[in-house]
Each structure stands twice: as structure tokens, then as C-alpha cells.
Amino acid sequence: MSAKQTPKQVLLSQGKLDKDIVAVTVGGKVVDLHTPIEVTDPSALTLTPIRATDPKGLEVIRHSTAHVMADAVQRLFPGTKVTIGPAIEDGFYYDFDKPDGPFTEEDLGKIEETMRAIVKEDTEFRREVIARDAAIRLFREMGETFKVDIIERRPEDEELTLYRHGKPESEWVDFCSGPHVPRTGLLKAVKLTSVAGAYWRGDERNPMLQRIYGTAFASQDALKEHLRAVEEAKARDHRKVGKELDLFLLDQASPAMPFFLPKGAFVYNRLVEYMRELYFRYGYEEVITPQAFDPKLFRTSGHLGHYNENMYRLWTEDILDDMTEAERAKGYDTVAEKLRAQSFALKPMNCPSHCVIFGSRKRSYRELPWRVADFGRLHRYERGGVIHGLSRVRSFCQDDAHIFCTEEQVGAESKAFLDLFYEVFRTFGFERIDVKLATRPEKSKRMGSDELWDHAEASLAAGLKAAGIDYEIAEGEGAFYGPKLEFHVHDALKRSWQLGTLQYDPNLPERFDLSYVGADGKEHRPVMLHRAVLGSLERFFSVYLEHCGGNFPTWLSPKQAIVLTVSDKVDAYALETRDRLRARGIRVDIDYSADKLGAKIRNARLARYPYLCVVGLKEAESGTLGVRSRDRGELGAISRDEFAEMVLKESVPGAVAPAAPAVTAAVAPGDGNATKN
Structure with missing residues (x-):
């Protein structure tokens, strides 16, 4: 016979x-x-203890x-x-x-x-089940109007609980479902870190609250x-390092749309060049697609229904000129409706335009898989509260590509993408990458049959198995259109960033009525794989800048060396060397x-040159x-030709990737344009 007992x-x-x-x-x-649980036989019940140092215990x-x-x-x-x-x-918080x-x-x-x-009072956290009406009455009498609002929104049949702590004369109570530690005395290491504003329920129409963060x-x-790791993260903040190294500029002339300065532009373009070199080897073809599209394209793709608020729209005077007097007389709403219906949109992603290219002529199964890459500029409207340096911007570029293939080819293409992905991140010195297979949402939130989802998930899993990669299931x-692989990359500060993705999509080929002629002479629907390795180049730039602390490897550094003179007597030799x-x-730069010399060396070190060449x-x-x-x-005296050969050998991607200083504690990352939509 079962009875209720607490885990304690x-x-x-x-x-x-x-x-x-x-x-x-x-x-x-x-x-x-x-919290009481049903117990039939206490001696046979298996409880898995959660200790204070476990991740769940820390929560x-x-x-x-x-x-x-x-x-x-x-x-x-x-x-x-x-x-x-x-x-x-x-x-x-x-x-x-x-x-x-x-x-x-x-x-x-x-x-x-x-x-x-x-x-220090070391009082117990005490759990109490309370009736809905009693809870509302209690918090209303306390003047806690926000708690009343929370309780009133809870389902009628939900069990409601309070948690109390403190001495009888100073007891504190909160409406909460837990879980909590047994006693306040277990909370031994606490630090409050910052204060920020936050709207109630995240809605700017609601009251502004004060949010205190702590750890x-x-x-x-x-x-x-x-806390040491937090300070290290502040020192490596990409906005700070980017300013110190003169890499990029953020200005209200174009909010959240970065200006890359000469040194930053070199790094940015070198990233693109590196990916292009790999694309040639991995069988990708590159295309260039327009920036602005007729709204019909995004209506077909479904973005106007699901992504409208994040899209930039363009309109021209002729749209207004063509309005009738009757339309104008109806006022603002009618004008706005016409602009929405007829104005072009800046593309927020490349996939619809690649569907246009695929569908522009008849395709044969012999052309598949077709791997099409695009470094086109993308624009997404992000609200001011979420933009952050290069991590979350409104104008960016992805190392974006789509693979059109047969269902039978998905496993092999997944394996090939994984080979490419790991080659890239080994080059940049990232050692730990966690992979997650994100599976089907609930039926009301997904498209397609169970059979299609079974096949899609099995195909991505087969690619992971073929590559010998362990993964977790993200249930x-x-x-909504298909499963995906997520790649969570850990940086030198032990932070995890989702930087790459592979997504299985049978949906867009259906919406654009894409087909290829199979070996049987009949038309078949292709599968579309969305994939990105670095993801948003802007976001990768920010992550990598913090990972390496601005110490770019020789192949990626905007300037690989600087010549420093001891005196003006060697200016001619220094200039000739440069x-x-x-x-x-x-x-190479020169400081004559x-x-x-000490000041020159200090300045050069602050600028993170891979090599300092002193001449006297x-x-x-x-x-x-x-x-x-x-x-x-110190490498000592080296001939100029020998030095040149050494640097040229290190100018190949991946030739030198110095390990970043190790930091053991985790620091929470920001969010942003990590993956495709």
C-alpha cells in the first residue's frame, strides 16, 4: 500500500x-x-541524489x-x-x-x-500546499499584486505551493513550485553582480521593474x-578588443549594422576566402543573389507569415502615386496595407532565392547532390534590447549553403558536412564541440507525416554515426519543417556557443514545387539541406575574437609583423626590410x-602583432x-629570408593555432544570429 513520504x-x-x-x-x-512523493516500499525506491556541486544542484x-x-x-x-x-x-535574478x-x-x-x-540564521525552507482562493487572498492582503496576477493565470487544476523561510517573527513567503535547498545555511557562496531594467512579462507596455542579477x-x-573568469571575459569582450585593435565600428548612423575598418575587413574577407578554398575541395558552387525581392517570393516561402516582423521592407514613390483617391481617403491603415502588399523586402535569408535558381530549369538526378553556397548580405530587424556588438546585429553575412539531394543521399551529405565542419573548427583551435540532434516538435507545431520525420531523423543520425560523432537528443x-543538427562550440573561457547547423527541409521544395527527373524518367521531389559552418560571420568574428583574445594566428592576422628601429641610424635598413x-x-608594418625602443615594443605588443622584428x-x-x-x-637573430620563409609557412590556415589561455569557470554567453532560420 502506497503512502506519501518526502525524499528526506x-x-x-x-x-x-x-x-x-x-x-x-x-x-x-x-x-x-x-516535496511528498508516492512511496510503496521505501527500501526498494530508487532516488538519485543531486548534490550541491552537480549542475542541477547549482540550479x-x-x-x-x-x-x-x-x-x-x-x-x-x-x-x-x-x-x-x-x-x-x-x-x-x-x-x-x-x-x-x-x-x-x-x-x-x-x-x-x-x-x-x-x-546565518540557517532556517528551513518549508513547503506548503495552498488552495487557489487562499493564495490569491494571502498575496492580495500582502499587497503583492504581481503575485496575484501570476496565480490567477495558473490553470484551475494545478497544485499551488508556497515556500517559507526565516524565523517566526521575520518569516518570508513566496508563491513558488520549487525546488529549494533544505536550509538557508547551505547557501554559502553568493555574489550580486548587476542591476538592470526589465518590463513585467517582457512587454514594454507593462511597468518597468528593477532586475537584480547574482550568482x-x-x-x-x-x-x-x-568571478575570475568573469573578469577575464570582460578583458576579452570583443567590443573592447575590437576598439583597441581598430577592427570595427558601431555607429548610430546605421544602428546594429557594423562598419568593418581596414584591419577588421581583412580578417572578415580572409574568413570568406578560407571558406571558399574549402568549398572548392568539398564540391560547392557559389552563386550571387539579389538583396531585394518581390513580396510574392516570401509569401511562397512562408516567411511573410512567420517572419514578417523581422524583415526590412522597401517602397518606392510610385506605389503611393498609384493609389486612388478613395484609397487615400481611407487613411493610414489602407496606405500601410498597400505598402505591405507591394513593397519589396530585403532578404533575411538565402534559401528562397536558391529555390528560385533550382527551379529555373529542369534538373536531372545526375546533377544531385547540388551544393550551392552564397555569401550574400542579409538583413533582419532585431529589437534594440537584444542587439549586442557583433554578436547580434541587423546586417550580416553567413557562410550559407544549401544542398539539394535525394532522400537516399542525405546520410552521405550529412557525413560530408560533418567532415567540413570539424576541419574548420580544428583550424581555429576549438577543442570541444557538443552535437545535438533536435527532433520533431509536437504534432500541432510541425509539418509532414510521422514517416517523413522518421526518415529525416534517421538520415541525420546515420550521418553522425558514419562520422563517428557522439551526440545528444534535443527532444x-x-x-517546424524538419529536424536539425546543432553544434555547440566551447571557447577558451569554457562558454558554449551554437555556431553551426545542418537542417533537413522537405518543406521549401514542396512550397516552390521543385523537382528533378529521376533514373526512372519520372519527376521526384528533392530534399533541401540548410547548412552553415561559421554561421553569421559577424557573430563568429565576435566569438573568435574573445576566444583568442585578439591574438589572431599568423595566417589570419591583419598585420603579421612589425619592424622596430633602435635608432634613426638604421631607418634605411628598416625601410628596405619592410x-x-x-x-x-x-x-608588415614599421615603427621608425x-x-x-621600450615604448615601441609595448605598443606593438598591445597591437598583438605575431612577430616583432627589432633592428639596430x-x-x-x-x-x-x-x-x-x-x-x-625570443627567437634571436634570424636572416630576413629565413624569417620570410617561416612566416609564409605559417600563412596557411591551420598551420599555427596557438592555444588560448585556459580558464576553468563558465561564463554565460550572449545570444544572436547563431543559426539560419
């Missing part, structure tokens, strides 16, 4: 209740030690810390209302409605101090390591200013250079 009671009866257990997993669900710690923070805020700032306080990657203005940095220190006092770990050592995360190296194809009278007489490598230190 079960673990106690089994003699397995260790001090560092903060929750358990039961039937695949995380449950805290306070429980951080969510619990958010409660303690909200308690501290309301003790210090009476009249402040609470909203929600979830755990997030690497931390937590809580949103507050503070009537007397925003929180300050000084306030954060006071809140932390009060949190430490609450933790928490199982130990002070883990917290210190994380239900596929696109010209001689440039003639060999080496990108009146500054002292001794070098001028012997025809050598005093070479210092950014990555290997």
Missing part, C-alpha cells in the same frame, strides 16, 4: 541522507527534499538564493513588490517593483550583507574561480618613430632581424 524521509530510512544532497531525481523529475541553490535575496530586499526597502526570481545559466527609484551599487552591498545574516556556488573557491527542438618582406607577400646597427650589418614571437618568446 526516504533517504533517512535508507541511511543515504548526506549533508551535501540538496534534491533528488525521481522518475526523471527534480524534486526537493520537502536549486541559485533559485533558493533568489528567495533569500528577495527577502533581504524587502527587509531593507519596505514597500517593494516582488515578481519572479528564477535560476538562470551561471546565476539567478529577481525582478522588483521598487517605488522610490532604482537600486544602486551601494544598495547591492547592503543587500548582500543582509543575505549573509539570513543565511551562487556550492563553495567560496568555486565562486572565486567564476522536440526541431524546426619593402623586402612585403614583396614576399608578408603583411623617435620613441624609445648589429642587425643592419649582419642582414638579420632580432625576432620576438608573441606566442613563443
Whole structure:
């Protein structure tokens, strides 16, 4: 006969209740030690302990810390209302409605101090089931209008719970489903990090709230390591490094549409050149497609229905000139409707235009697979709150390609793409890549039959198996038209970025009525594989810039070397050296200013030149250079020809990829134009 017991009671009866257990997993669900579960035989029940240092354990710690923070805020700032306080990657936040203005940095220190006092009290987190009406009445009496709103939106049949902590005279209560740690005393390592504004429910029409961010770990050592990594991430921030190295410019003349300066443009174009070199070897053909299209194209592709808010529209005076007096008399809505119907759109992705090319003539099965690449400029309207440096922009380019093939060819094409993908990321020195196979969404959110999805998922899985690559299943995360492979790349700061994708799409060929003539002489529908390796070049630029800290490898560096003079007596030799190296194809600068050599060396190091070539009278007489490598230190006296040969050998992609300094703690990345749509 079954009865309800808490996991704490079960673990106690089994003699397995260790001090560092903060929750358990039961039937695949995380449950805290306070939540009753059905138990038939406690001795036979399998509970998987979640410890404070486990990823799931950290989530429980951080969510619990958010409660303690909200308690501290309301003790210090009476009249402040609470909203929600979830755990997030690497931390937590809580949103507050503070009537007397925003929180300050000084306030954060006071809140932390009060949190430490609450933790020191070491009181239990107590779970309580409450009726819906009682919950609404409780929070209405407390003046917590946001909590009332949350409760009223919950389904009628949902079990509602409260969590309380604190001494009887200072008890704090929140409407919450948990899970939480057993006691506040387990929250040993906490740091509040920043304050930001946030609209209630993310809607700019709602009240502006104050959001306090923080982080928490199982130990002070883990917290210190994380904070060290955060400081390292700030030092490597691509916006900061990009400004220091004069790589790109962001200006309100064109918001979120970057200007690449000469050095940045070199890196950008070299990335494109590198991909083009690989495309030739992997059998891709490149096309150039228009920037603006008749809206009919995007109506056919479905983007006007699913992506309209993110598309830039173009209109010309003749659209307005052709309006009748009756249409004009109807006012703004009629004009807007006509502009939407007739104005061209800047393309947000290349796939529809590639369908136009494929369908422009009759195709044979002998032409398949056809791999078509496009470095066309794309434009997507992103709201101001999400744009971030190069990571999320409104104008960008992808190393974009589409593969039109038969269903039988999908496995082999997936394997070939994986070979290409891993070759590229080995070249850039990325060592860890996690692969996920995103499978079918629920029936109401997908197109196509179960048989089609079975085949599509099996084909992508076959490609992974053929390449010998381990992967995870991302259940239900596929696109509405088909499954996809996601590639999550870890950088030198142990952050994960989704940078590449392979997507199986039988949908667009259907919408554009694409076909090829098979060996049987009949028409067949091709499969379309969407794929990107680097993804958005702008976003990859930002990720790689932070990964290498601006220390581009020799092949990718805008300038590979600089000649530094000891005195003006060797200016002629230095200039001759510069010209001689440039003639060999080496990108070299010269500093023969009146500054002292120490200052020249410092400036060159800040500019991250791979090589510093010092010349004095001794070098001028012997025809050598005093070479210092950014990555290997002093190399001593080297002849100019020998130096040129060394640099030219390193000018091949992947020839030299110095490991970035290791950082052990994770730092949450930003989001952006990571993948195709």
C-alpha cells in the first residue's frame, strides 16, 4: 500500500541522507527534499541524489538564493513588490517593483550583507500546499499584486505551493513550485553582480521593474574561480578588443549594422576566402543573389507569415502615386496595407532565392547532390534590447549553403558536412564541440507525416554515426519543417556557443514545387539541406575574437609583423626590410618613430602583432632581424629570408593555432544570429 513520504524521509530510512544532497531525481523529475512523493516500499525506491556541486544542484541553490535575496530586499526597502526570481545559466535574478527609484551599487552591498545574516540564521525552507482562493487572498492582503496576477493565470487544476523561510517573527513567503535547498545555511557562496531594467512579462507596455542579477556556488573557491573568469571575459569582450585593435565600428548612423575598418575587413574577407578554398575541395558552387525581392517570393516561402516582423521592407514613390483617391481617403491603415502588399523586402535569408535558381530549369538526378553556397548580405530587424556588438546585429553575412539531394543521399551529405565542419573548427583551435540532434516538435507545431520525420531523423543520425560523432537528443527542438543538427562550440573561457547547423527541409521544395527527373524518367521531389559552418560571420568574428583574445594566428592576422628601429641610424635598413618582406607577400608594418625602443615594443605588443622584428646597427650589418614571437618568446637573430620563409609557412590556415589561455569557470554567453532560420 502506497503512502506519501518526502525524499528526506526516504533517504533517512535508507541511511543515504548526506549533508551535501540538496534534491533528488525521481522518475526523471527534480524534486526537493520537502516535496511528498508516492512511496510503496521505501527500501526498494530508487532516488538519485543531486548534490550541491552537480549542475542541477547549482540550479536549486541559485533559485533558493533568489528567495533569500528577495527577502533581504524587502527587509531593507519596505514597500517593494516582488515578481519572479528564477535560476538562470551561471546565476539567478529577481525582478522588483521598487517605488522610490532604482537600486544602486551601494544598495547591492547592503543587500548582500543582509543575505549573509539570513543565511546565518540557517532556517528551513518549508513547503506548503495552498488552495487557489487562499493564495490569491494571502498575496492580495500582502499587497503583492504581481503575485496575484501570476496565480490567477495558473490553470484551475494545478497544485499551488508556497515556500517559507526565516524565523517566526521575520518569516518570508513566496508563491513558488520549487525546488529549494533544505536550509538557508547551505547557501554559502553568493555574489550580486548587476542591476538592470526589465518590463513585467517582457512587454514594454507593462511597468518597468528593477532586475537584480547574482550568482551562487556550492563553495567560496568555486565562486572565486567564476568571478575570475568573469573578469577575464570582460578583458576579452570583443567590443573592447575590437576598439583597441581598430577592427570595427558601431555607429548610430546605421544602428546594429557594423562598419568593418581596414584591419577588421581583412580578417572578415580572409574568413570568406578560407571558406571558399574549402568549398572548392568539398564540391560547392557559389552563386550571387539579389538583396531585394518581390513580396510574392516570401509569401511562397512562408516567411511573410512567420517572419514578417523581422524583415526590412522597401517602397518606392510610385506605389503611393498609384493609389486612388478613395484609397487615400481611407487613411493610414489602407496606405500601410498597400505598402505591405507591394513593397519589396530585403532578404533575411538565402534559401528562397536558391529555390528560385533550382527551379529555373529542369534538373536531372545526375546533377544531385547540388551544393550551392552564397555569401550574400542579409538583413533582419532585431529589437534594440537584444542587439549586442557583433554578436547580434541587423546586417550580416553567413557562410550559407544549401544542398539539394535525394532522400537516399542525405546520410552521405550529412557525413560530408560533418567532415567540413570539424576541419574548420580544428583550424581555429576549438577543442570541444557538443552535437545535438533536435527532433520533431509536437504534432500541432510541425509539418509532414510521422514517416517523413522518421526518415529525416534517421538520415541525420546515420550521418553522425558514419562520422563517428557522439551526440545528444534535443527532444522536440526541431524546426517546424524538419529536424536539425546543432553544434555547440566551447571557447577558451569554457562558454558554449551554437555556431553551426545542418537542417533537413522537405518543406521549401514542396512550397516552390521543385523537382528533378529521376533514373526512372519520372519527376521526384528533392530534399533541401540548410547548412552553415561559421554561421553569421559577424557573430563568429565576435566569438573568435574573445576566444583568442585578439591574438589572431599568423595566417589570419591583419598585420603579421612589425619592424622596430633602435635608432634613426638604421631607418634605411628598416625601410628596405619592410619593402623586402612585403614583396614576399608578408603583411608588415614599421615603427621608425623617435620613441624609445621600450615604448615601441609595448605598443606593438598591445597591437598583438605575431612577430616583432627589432633592428639596430648589429642587425643592419649582419642582414638579420632580432625576432620576438608573441606566442613563443625570443627567437634571436634570424636572416630576413629565413624569417620570410617561416612566416609564409605559417600563412596557411591551420598551420599555427596557438592555444588560448585556459580558464576553468563558465561564463554565460550572449545570444544572436547563431543559426539560419
